[in-house]
Amino acid sequence: MEIQYIKGVGPKLSKYLNLLGIYTVKDAIYYFPRDYEDRNNIKPVYDMVDGEMVSIIAEVSLIYPSKKTSTGKYLNRIIFKNSSGYIVGVWFNQPYIKNTFKVGERVLLYGKVSKRMGEVQLIEPQYEKNPGEAVGGINPIYPINKYVSQKVIRKIIYQSLLNVEKEVSEFLPENLRKIYNIPDIVTALKNVHFPADKFVLKLSIDRIKFEELLVLQLGLIMAKNQLSVKENAYPIPVCKEMKEFKDALPFNLTGAQSKCIREILTDMKKTKPMNRLVQGDVGSGKTIVAIIAMFNCAMNGFQSAMMAPTEILAEQHYHSITGLLNRWGITAALLTGSMTKREKDEVLKRIASGEIDIVVGTHALIQENVEFKKLALVITDEQHRFGVRQRAELISKGHNPHVLVMTATPIPRTLALFMYGDMDISIINELPPGRQKVDTYFIRPAMKNRAYDFVKTEIEKGRQAYVVCSLVEESEKLEAESAVETAEFLSKNYFKDYNVGLLHGKMNPKEKDEVMNKFKNGEIHVLVSTTVVEVGVNVPNATVMVIENADRFGLAQLHQLRGRVGRGQYKSYCILIAEAKTNEAVQRMDIMTKTNDGFVIAEKDMELRGTGEFFGTKQHGLPELKMADLVRDIEIVKKTRDIARELVETGKIFESEYELLRREVNNKFGDSFDYTMFN
Numbered sequence: 001m002e003i004q005y006i007k008g009v010g011p012k013l014s015k016y017l018n019l020l021g022i023y024t025v026k027d028a029i030y031y032f033p034r035d036y037e038d039r040n041n042i043k044p045v046y047d048m049v050d051g052e053m054v055s056i057i058a059e060v061s062l063i064y065p066s067k068k069t070s071t072g073k074y075l076n077r078i079i080f081k082n083s084s085g086y087i088v089g090v091w092f093n094q095p096y097i098k099n100t101f102k103v104g105e106r107v108l109l110y111g112k113v114s115k116r117m118g119e120v121q122l123i124e125p126q127y128e129k130n131p132g133e134a135v136g137g138i139n140p141i142y143p144i145n146k147y148v149s150q151k152v153i154r155k156i157i158y159q160s161l162l163n164v165e166k167e168v169s170e171f172l173p174e175n176l177r178k179i180y181n182i183p184d185i186v187t188a189l190k191n192v193h194f195p196a197d198k199f200v201l202k203l204s205i206d207r208i209k210f211e212e213l214l215v216l217q218l219g220l221i222m223a224k225n226q227l228s229v230k231e232n233a234y235p236i237p238v239c240k241e242m243k244e245f246k247d248a249l250p251f252n253l254t255g256a257q258s259k260c261i262r263e264i265l266t267d268m269k270k271t272k273p274m275n276r277l278v279q280g281d282v283g284s285g286k287t288i289v290a291i292i293a294m295f296n297c298a299m300n301g302f303q304s305a306m307m308a309p310t311e312i313l314a315e316q317h318y319h320s321i322t323g324l325l326n327r328w329g330i331t332a333a334l335l336t337g338s339m340t341k342r343e344k345d346e347v348l349k350r351i352a353s354g355e356i357d358i359v360v361g362t363h364a365l366i367q368e369n370v371e372f373k374k375l376a377l378v379i380t381d382e383q384h385r386f387g388v389r390q391r392a393e394l395i396s397k398g399h400n401p402h403v404l405v406m407t408a409t410p411i412p413r414t415l416a417l418f419m420y421g422d423m424d425i426s427i428i429n430e431l432p433p434g435r436q437k438v439d440t441y442f443i444r445p446a447m448k449n450r451a452y453d454f455v456k457t458e459i460e461k462g463r464q465a466y467v468v469c470s471l472v473e474e475s476e477k478l479e480a481e482s483a484v485e486t487a488e489f490l491s492k493n494y495f496k497d498y499n500v501g502l503l504h505g506k507m508n509p510k511e512k513d514e515v516m517n518k519f520k521n522g523e524i525h526v527l528v529s530t531t532v533v534e535v536g537v538n539v540p541n542a543t544v545m546v547i548e549n550a551d552r553f554g555l556a557q558l559h560q561l562r563g564r565v566g567r568g569q570y571k572s573y574c575i576l577i578a579e580a581k582t583n584e585a586v587q588r589m590d591i592m593t594k595t596n597d598g599f600v601i602a603e604k605d606m607e608l609r610g611t612g613e614f615f616g617t618k619q620h621g622l623p624e625l626k627m628a629d630l631v632r633d634i635e636i637v638k639k640t641r642d643i644a645r646e647l648v649e650t651g652k653i654f655e656s657e658y659e660l661l662r663r664e665v666n667n668k669f670g671d672s673f674d675y676t677m678f679n
């Protein structure tokens with residue numbers, strides 16, 4: 001049922017609710033509080049302590065007229081009384097408040113106690129004059145916007161819950177609920193919003209977390225079973241030219257790289273498709289590992305495809321590949337969204353005929369109707385942006401390729417085990433020799449000029465620098481504008497004697513390419529950029545990374561950005577410029593200055609922010625988690641993982657009592673998967 005059919009929701013309010021993601025009554029029922037306020041702290045006035053949150057039920061005793069304070073604010077005072085004494089409600093700049101109350105009226109007030117000049121005050125307390133649905137007890141606090149108040153959203157959700165039996169049905173079998181002491185879904189939903197008491201609230205929240213995680217685990221297990229059952233991948237032996245190829249590389253592989261390559265080549269000899277995750281910290285040299293796997297494929301007469309998250313990166317990989325592989329008679333091609341139709345058609349034809357051995361591309365690679373002749377290996381860069389679903393799409397094209405996933409965003413162990421439970425994991429935990437720690441500093445904007453002076457001394461030594469801009473608004477356009485302005489400013493002031501380049505997402509690929517090439521050749525000294533340089537960009541001569549508004553970024557992103565320097569033999573530096581007004585922001589900056597280890601940073605990031613961000617992006621093709629968090633709710637994660645495994649392994653999941661649960665998994669995971677074995 002659509003939300004506008006709920007009492008009190010007209011077209012206008014329904015539009016505002018849409019902004020919160022609420023379109024249907026069910027959406028409202030699943031719109032969970034972000035917090036609760038406990039109004040059970042009802043105290044007599046004489047026991048109230050300065051600064052605490054209290055509730056009090058009292059009668060309106062005296063309403064003062066508005067008064068102007070010396071600072072020009074309107075002050076309104078209303079005196080309330082009950083048997084324990086008098087308490088004064090104080091409101092600033094809300095003169096209408098005096099008309100909302102009548103003397104003699106009984107109200108519930110909730111607010112922060114302030115004891116001043118012998119008076120007990122509540123500063124701008126919330127009030128409920130009409131004790132209905134949500135008075136006293138524990139009240140929900142919802143995420144709201146400027147159009148929808150707490151009061152309104154509570155009312156809407158309360159009304160929506162009157163339909164809860166029609167809107168949702170229980171999909172956890174009774175027997176499971178009994179074993180794990182899980183309340184039924186109606187009780188849980190009602191109490192998550194308007195809890196009877198703390199105990200029921202906890203049980204109800206846990207139930208929602210339990211169902212979310214169980215559905216997720218079941219979906220993942222089923223998807224993985226589907227992807228890996230067919231043992232019909234091309235088995236690929238190690239080609240005889242391998243040694244010669246490695247010997248011709250401009251560097252010796254590190255121990256970790258060699259181990260990882262061995263693991264990959266062993267996997268690919270089998271008919272069981274490889275399903276391997278390579279986790280390597282920034283700059284650890286993942287590209288060459290991928291190139292060697294593709295080299296081996298090509299020398300055996302098979303095709304491989306490499307997908308990159310951005311065009312810049314796809315180009316960069318393409319150049320590395322052609323540079324190393326051309327002389328072996330291997331043909332590589334680039335396929336990106338910005339190519340003209342004619343160029344694309346041409347490449348597609350050559351892929352289909354098998355003339356092209358290696359295709360490097362962006363999303364276009366799977367969005368277009370690409371037909372391969374003999375696709376044996378798919379390498380996806382950045383798991384976050386190419387999820388399970390995309391992998392399945394390629395498989396659906398009739399190939400069951402070996403799959404190698406490269407991630408430069410280390411994932412905390414708990415999350416990795418959960419997400420990639422079925423994958424083999426190689427870790428490149430060794431940086432190429434000669435790399436030095438990137439010294440990281442956190443400074444306030446007032447010290448900016450010293451940062452730029454420092455950049456100058458590096459340029460004088462022949463090095464180069466990045467300046468990354470970000471904006472409060474999440475808009476590519478505005479961000480581009482800010483980069484344009486910064487570049488202009490810097491080129492006229494601090495760096496007027498040097499070449500300042502500009503790179504942002506709104507530029508067309510040719511322009512981007514040109515700028516990147518100039519930076520690579522050293523023609524540009526300072527590259528002002530948005531976060532488009534975040535992943536993968538490799539210019540070893542760059543030694544300073546200045547990040548403006550650094551507190552706008554998550555830790556993982558900062559680590560990626562910092563990873564653009566310190567990629568060669570030169571000592572490198574990262575300067576974080578931030579206001580960092582909150583405690584958490586300062587903490588994040590501190591972590592960056594203390595460690596260069598991506599794995600440590602990833603753990604801290606998840607600790608600070610939870611896994612919500614990760615699941616909020618939807619890019620991974622997994623259902624959203626509204627309540628559960630993979631790190632904070634690790635106990636429930638483990639419990640549901642065990643249950644899901646057992647249900648699938650014993651085949652219980654196919655029994656009729658689990659039918660509704662199976663259906664729920666289908667709904668949540670969308671239709672990209674063939675869940676026939678599941679129905």
Ligand SMILES: Nc1ncnc2c1ncn2[C@@H]1O[C@H](COP(=O)(O)OP(=O)(O)OP(=O)(O)O)[C@@H](O)[C@H]1O
Nearest residue numbers: 251252253254282283284285286287408432536563
């Ligand atoms: N064994 C090695 N010895 C010396 N240099 C190496 C070695 N392996 C790779 N490199 C060089 O290190 C640099 C970084 O490698 P690469 O671009 O593959 O990093 P990456 O792991 O993809 O990092 P990021 O995720 O940050 O992009 C490149 O210039 C590459 O040529």
